[in-house]
């Protein structure tokens with residue numbers, strides 16, 4: 001069996017340099033997040049930006065729901081790949097990071113495509129469910145405690161063959177470290193098993209950033 005490469009920071013830099021260039025505002029968001037200290041780890045990685053952009057284009061995605069906006073890096077990565085008549089609803093409960101994200105969306109001329117909602121994501125999801133709203137793709141990247149709820153409700157909000165993409169499913173590699181038994185590691189392990197056993201989707205886990213699960217609704 002072929003062995004996967006271990007991606008060290010040198011290789012990561014090489015991949016980044018030889019992949020398409022990020023939009024200047026994506027670079028600005030990354031620079032801004034770096035200035036925040038430890039909290040910058042909330043943002044997705046550059047390889048994940050590239051992947052979200054590509055899958056949005058290749059799958060001809062038009063309507064997206066994002067759960068967990070933060071300062072807007074993943075939102076913008078997807079929005080820039082949407083057609084002019086595409087749309088993205090981004091959910092977050094934090095008003096101050098959301099305001100920062102909105103400024104970046106305006107700078108990148110993407111604010112027409114993006115609508116943000118500031119409240120606990122479960123409330124918005126239940127509103128969408130009541131109103132029979134349907135999306136092509138949902139990106140889940142918020143509180144891990146609600147991952148199962150987000151996944152279950154999202155399944156009812158996407159069309160057949162729609163996608164659900166979930167971040168942090170490898171949890172810094174701790175999902176396979178038997179010495180790690182803290183609450184969040186176990187929540188992620190339970191979530192991964194739950195998705196694996198779900199017959200309503202087919203799924204793969206990609207070793208990008210902190211781990212992406214990509215689910216296609218059957």
Ligand SMILES: C[S@@+](CC[C@H](N)C(=O)[O-])C[C@H]1O[C@@H](n2cnc3c(N)ncnc32)[C@H](O)[C@@H]1O
Nearest residue numbers: 043044068070074092093094120121141142143
């Ligand atoms: C990991 S960050 C999202 C990172 C973002 N996708 C990016 O690439 O920069 C998680 C976000 O989820 C938000 N969040 C946490 N719990 C939430 C909840 N119950 N409802 C809505 N947003 C929530 C946090 O405020 C935070 O901004």
